[in-house]
Amino acid sequence: MLEGRWNKFAVCVYCASGPVAPEFEALAAEVGAEIGRRGWTLVSGGGRVSMMGAVARAARETGARSIGVIPKALMDLEVADIEADDLLITDNMRDRKGLMDAHADAFLALPGGLGTLEELTEVWTSLGLGMHNKPVVLLDPAGHYTGLLDWLSGMVATGFVSQSMLDVLPVATTVEDALNLCADGTRFPGVDTGEPRT
Structure with missing residues (x-):
């Protein structure tokens, strides 16, 4: 986290930015609303469509600050969340992920x-390698990731995983549980859930 810029706990939400069924947009909106109710900050990929747009709009509607990070190429496609409190524009996708992190x-x-999936696996791998100790949580109420998790679990026996x-990635099925895990200082020592940064 960049020191001194924000004084509130910030959650980076990864989700779809393309057409999805309404229940997934509703899930994203529920996440955004709960982030706002907790007085936290949302970090997102800076898009205004699909789940990405839904989480940002709901977060702001309930009082959250929203920070969007988007590559210039997507700005040019006019899908940027121009209502974000801070909209950071990067040259490429790699820089985008670095700023979101x-x-x-x-x-x-x-x-x-x-x-x-690419964003999730990168921060998850970095956590497992000890490159950061920020919580990484999967919210999967409908079994979207079941096949992936089963595949990865099957590779433990062969040594590939x-x-x-697997143990450092908790899987939640409710929004409340997922956000509680994001702020779990016992599981992830050093997590700051709202004290002002110096």
Whole structure:
């Protein structure tokens, strides 16, 4: 987290930015609303469509600050969340992920596609390697990731995936549980849930 910029716990939410069924947009909106109710800050990919737009709008409607990080190429496609309190524009996707990481205290992955999966696996791998100790949480109320998790679990026996890597990614089925895990200072020592940064 960049010191001195925000004084509130910030959750980076990864989710779909393309067409999805209404229940997934509703889930994203529920996450955004709960972030706002807790007085936290939302960090997102800076889009205004699909789940990404839903989480940002709901967060702001309930009082959350929203920080969007978007590559210039997507700005040019006019899908940017121009209502974000802070909209950071990067040259490319790699820089985007770096800024999202830097501005977040925890990471929450919702159902999504390849982009969401790539973002999730990068911060999850970095956590498992000890490169950061920010919580990484998966919210999966409808079994969207069941096949992926089963596949990864099956690779423990062959040595391609360690059980410890699976253990550091809690899977929640409710929004409340997911956000509680994001702020779990017993599971992730050093997590700051709202004290002003110096």
